[in-house]
Amino acid sequence: PPAHSRSDWIGPPDKHSNLRPVIFHVPPEESPLERRLREARQEAQASNQQFWARHNRAFRQEKEEFIYSRLKAKGLEMRDETGQKATLNAEEMADFYKDFLSKNFRKHMQYNRDWYKRNFTITFLMGQVALARALRWLRWKKKNVE
Amino acid sequence: MSAARRCRPPRALAGLFVWHLKGAGTRHIPCQFVHLCRVANDRLITFQYFNFLKRMYVTQYNKDLSQRAKPKSDLVVSPFHEPQQLDQEKKVIHKISPISSVHQPWPETSRRNELREVKSAAETEASATSVRAEPKEDRQWKEMKLRLDELPGIFARLSKIKLTALVVSTASAGFAMAPVPFDLTCFLLASLGTGLASCAANSINQFFEVPFDSNMNRTKNRPLVRGQISPLLAVCFAASCGVPGIALLTLGVNPLTGALGAFNIFLYTCCYTPMKRMSIANTWVGAVVGAIPPVMGWTAATGSLDAGALLLGGILYSWQFPHFNALSWGLREDYSRGGYCMMSVTHPGLCRRVALRHCLALIGLSALAPALDITTWTFPVVSLPINLYISYLGFRFYRDADRSSSRKLFFCSLWHLPMLLLVMFTCKKSVLEKEDKTELLGESHGRAVGIGLP
Numbered sequence: 134p135p136a137h138s139r140s141d142w143i144g145p146p147d148k149h150s151n152l153r154p155v156i157f158h159v160p161p162e163e164s165p166l167e168r169r170l171r172e173a174r175q176e177a178q179a180s181n182q183q184f185w186a187r188h189n190r191a192f193r194q195e196k197e198e199f200i201y202s203r204l205k206a207k208g209l210e211m212r213d214e215t216g217q218k219a220t221l222n223a224e225e226m227a228d229f230y231k232d233f234l235s236k237n238f239r240k241h242m243q244y245n246r247d248w249y250k251r252n253f254t255i256t257f258l259m260g261q262v263a264l265a266r267a268l269r270w271l272r273w274k275k276k277n278v279e
Numbered sequence: 280m281s282a283a284r285r286c287r288p289p290r291a292l293a294g295l296f297v298w299h300l301k302g303a304g305t306r307h308i309p310c311q312f313v314h315l316c317r318v319a320n321d322r323l324i325t326f327q328y329f330n331f332l333k334r335m336y337v338t339q340y341n342k343d344l345s346q347r348a349k350p351k352s353d354l355v356v357s358p359f360h361e362p363q364q365l366d367q368e369k370k371v372i373h374k375i376s377p378i379s380s381v382h383q384p385w386p387e388t389s390r391r392n393e394l395r396e397v398k399s400a401a402e403t404e405a406s407a408t409s410v411r412a413e414p415k416e417d418r419q420w421k422e423m424k425l426r427l428d429e430l431p432g433i434f435a436r437l438s439k440i441k442l443t444a445l446v447v448s449t450a451s452a453g454f455a456m457a458p459v460p461f462d463l464t465c466f467l468l469a470s471l472g473t474g475l476a477s478c479a480a481n482s483i484n485q486f487f488e489v490p491f492d493s494n495m496n497r498t499k500n501r502p503l504v505r506g507q508i509s510p511l512l513a514v515c516f517a518a519s520c521g522v523p524g525i526a527l528l529t530l531g532v533n534p535l536t537g538a539l540g541a542f543n544i545f546l547y548t549c550c551y552t553p554m555k556r557m558s559i560a561n562t563w564v565g566a567v568v569g570a571i572p573p574v575m576g577w578t579a580a581t582g583s584l585d586a587g588a589l590l591l592g593g594i595l596y597s598w599q600f601p602h603f604n605a606l607s608w609g610l611r612e613d614y615s616r617g618g619y620c621m622m623s624v625t626h627p628g629l630c631r632r633v634a635l636r637h638c639l640a641l642i643g644l645s646a647l648a649p650a651l652d653i654t655t656w657t658f659p660v661v662s663l664p665i666n667l668y669i670s671y672l673g674f675r676f677y678r679d680a681d682r683s684s685s686r687k688l689f690f691c692s693l694w695h696l697p698m699l700l701l702v703m704f705t706c707k708k709s710v711l712e713k714e715d716k717t718e719l720l721g722e723s724h725g726r727a728v729g730i731g732l733p
Contacts, residue, residue: 141423143506151494153506155423181490189494192616223611223682230615230624241618245556248490252510256486259511 150185154178166265170258177251184244192233199229423506433502437485437513438478438520446477446572452700453576453591456653456707462580468531469579473572475524476540482517483548486510491556495613528579536579543571559622559629566599587653594644594699600637601673602692604630608676608685631677634688638673641699642666648703658706662699669695 142156155178157171200221450473454466485492485503489510492498502508521544529537547568554561570592577588607614607623608630614621622630645666646659672691676684 138422142420143423144420145418146493146499151499152490153493153504155506156420185490185494189616224680227611227624227627230611231627234615234618234620234624237618238620241556244618245553249487249553252487252489256510256514259509263511 147182147186149189150182151189152178152181152185154182164265166258167262170255170262173251173255173258177255180247180251188237188240195233196226196229199226421506423509425508425512429507433507434516437482437502437508437516439481439485440478443474443477443481446569447474448697449569449595449700450572450576450579452704453573453588454580455576455704456573456587456591457577457580458587458653458708459580465532465579468527469536469576472524472528472532472536472540473575475520475527476544477572479517479521479524480544480547482513482520483544484552486513486517487548487552491617491619494617495610497610497613528575532579533582535582535584536575539571539575539578543568543575546571555619555621557620559620559625561620562600562603562622562633565603566596569599570596586651590644590647590651590653594641595696597637597640597644598692598696598699601634601669601676601688602696604634605676605685605689605692608680609682627680631680635670635673635677638666638670642670645699649708652708654703654706655708658703661706662702665695665698665702 139158139160141158144154144156146153155174157175159171160167163171203221203225447470451466451470454469455461485501488498489503492501493504498504503510503513525537525541525544528540546564551561551564551568554564573591573595574584574588577591578584581588604623607621611621611624614624622633642659642663645662648654648658649656669688669691672684672688676688678684
């Protein structure tokens with residue numbers, strides 16, 4: 134993002150976590166409230182990024198392992214004659230999906246709780262910041278009018 | 280001159296190579312896509328006034344489905360998977376070099392042109408894959424500033440406007456089926472209130488689910504995921520839709536409808552949305568959420584919760600299961616990775632059984648309608664073919680449990696519901712008939728009393 138920009142910038146989805154990274158703009162006259170908001174958002178972003186990157190990587194890896202073990206059980210190779218990766222159809226993958234979901238259930242419960250808490254905090258802070266800014270603007274207007 | 284002559288054919292050949300590659304790569308997609316379009320087109324003839332809504336919903340789903348329907352070993356590249364694309368480009372290069380080596384007549388120029396071919400092929404391949412404008416934009420960093428001209432589109436996507444339109448049409452079907460004279464203002468107020476409530480509920484749902492939506496193919500282009508608006512604005516929008524919507528229903532229609540609307544918003548946002556990640560029972564809660572709008576329409580018209588309202592609600596409740604279970608069958612990978620507890624992932628047998636059970640229940644409920652004096656007896660008779668058809672597809676889904684049967688069932692459910700509601704409306708027992716009947720009964724009762732008394 135350009136240096137003179139006064140707003141946050143959001144980028145393309147991350148390769149591992151599929152989340153879009155945000156670069157936060159730090160205004161020079163940032164109030165403590167605004168700083169709290171920015172830090173909360175940064176922390177949430179970092180934590181989300183870490184969780185999903187790890188989770189998706191684990192998914193991909195376990196999926197590969199599953200496919201490999203199943204193919205071996207069937208007596209096939211990982212790549213067929215044309216050099217393309219051999220895959221299992223949806224019905225065979227269903228066992229893996231069910232397994233993966235139940236294995237990660239508690240991890241997801243924990244993450245859900247954290248995410249909801251963070252989401253509410255951030256939104257509430259945004260509300261406070263917006264209110265503070267509105268009051269500041271009204272005060273400035275009143276001063277200018279006088 | 281001769282050099283020019285020699286240069287032109289290779290370029291034409293490059294064009295041919297690219298066309299051949301594109302054709303080879305996209306061969307899988309057009310077949311499925313055309314099939315889907317054909318299915319959608321067949322259904323267009325039978326669509327009635329829910330017409331354009333369904334078509335939009337279907338074609339949008341077609342787009343999503345064709346995005347997902349590609350088999351794993353497909354040559355078409357999704358722009359979001361860079362490693363796959365590199366693979367794809369390598370394949371492209373491999374394909375070009377054997378072909379160009381065959382054509383020896385242009386030795387020196389062929390080497391230069393080979394490079395050009397590779398580059399142009401890679402370029403056109405890359406641009407062919409980013410056929411939709413979105414992926415190109417998506418790769419860039421965007422300023423997170425609110426643009427007022429984009430706002431209507433953003434709000435439309437935030438409130439899932441097409442789904443909202445569907446919900447409003449089921450509510451108006453409930454209103455239309457109520458055995459009271461038609462009141463236009465009441466109808467419009469009820470529809471508007473229901474629409475606003477639905478917008479609010481959908482916005483809150485998206486507000487809660489940002490990181491999960493970004494990880495699923497179907498939902499990754501939602502406004503909050505793309506950072507087009509802030510969560511605060513989404514909540515404000517939801518509040519500014521929900522509060523007037525419920526107020527409109529409570530004050531402009533009647534308190535019962537308002538209460539049902541508020542309850543539905545609560546059920547959807549605070550029960551269904553969190554439950555999606557906790558237990559498979561979310562599907563049943565979601566079915567209730569879908570069943571409430573027609574009940575709201577009915578109570579808006581009559582002001583009371585009669586058997587007819589519950590029957591309509593029951594029909595929509597039963598409909599949700601074949602609809603959603605068939606849909607979720609194709610999304611198992613995304614659900615599993617995203618941590619959503621859905622029957623299709625954890626209890627696939629139950630998923631199919633429930634879908635079939637509720638298809639059959641639809642037949643039973645349609646037969647119940649005349650018994651409750653809502654429609655004439657022609658309704659179960661006329662609706663039997665479509666109910667039997669969806670039950671048949673439900674049975675096929677139950678038995679085959681594969682992608683094609685689930686898709687057939689899903690698309691059938693999309694036209695089955697509007698048809699059923701329309702047939703119900705045309706078979707509606709006219710209010711005048713009922714008044715005549717009660718008059719006659721009143722008369723005969725009076726006569727009987729007269730005879731009884733000395």
